[in-house]
Amino acid sequence: MANLKYSKQRETIKEYLRSTTEHPTADMVYDKVRETFPNISLGTVYRNLNLLVNEGEAIRISCGDSSERFDGNTSNHYHFMCTKCHRVSDLFNIESLDHINALAANNFNGVIEGHVAYFYGICEECKGK
Amino acid sequence: MANLKYSKQRETIKEYLRSTTEHPTADMVYDKVRETFPNISLGTVYRNLNLLVNEGEAIRISCGDSSERFDGNTSNHYHFMCTKCHRVSDLFNIESLDHINALAANNFNGVIEGHVAYFYGICEECKGK
């Protein structure tokens, strides 16, 4: 949380994540940020993505794909993944599913602290094809 | 789906998955099955796990951990992962959360086909510690 010095690279990554809704992978971030820093390395991108996630400036999304995705929108929301084009989009129509925690806690002897959930199906763009 | 020949190795893996509720990783399966087939290779374990999942004889579980887990119980149920000991357990107390698909579909222009969800928190064993 502390000991963080400013870096142009991290700032650029953070701004890119905030500006997009495409939920990029580290590789996609790398490609984008290289437009500004042609010499940036993938390692730096990974390091900064991890830092941003730890600082609460970004969210890590695992949708069963081979690589993780990142989201600069840290507000509580759910995601949808298209099984055809594998794009991840935001679902702002559901506010919260926290009631399912109570369902899970029923008759369970541990402590339910939260859940991870995402939806899948066919996105609007792929529907007609 | 077709062209499957019997193999002792696959049968042993399948039976192990059916007999346990520990949701083993491929490595854990490998360790277990080596008790019966000391020369089995990790590659064979992976190949058979994938075959079993494709045949519907097992389920693949991704809980954000580095490695995937497998479950021989193919009935519809949810999982709980302890954030302390990282054990995965079954939640038989919730039958279905399919109603959340309708919540997600509301005001969404694609097609919601299903969801992936798991719960996390502290398991009964770790609670007292």
Next chain:
DNA sequence: TTCTTTGCAAAGCGTTTGCACTAGA
């Protein structure tokens, strides 16, 4: 100066795959 960040390259880890051989049908 001091401590963090960077670029680079190598290593790490889980998983898959090519190949020659074995075994089920």
Next chain:
DNA sequence: TCTAGTGCAAACGCTTTGCAAAGAA
């Protein structure tokens, strides 16, 4: 016989890490 499965080792894809140089405070 014919085809699928096996063991082995190498390769793969994503991510992390060690190190010396560069940059922020």
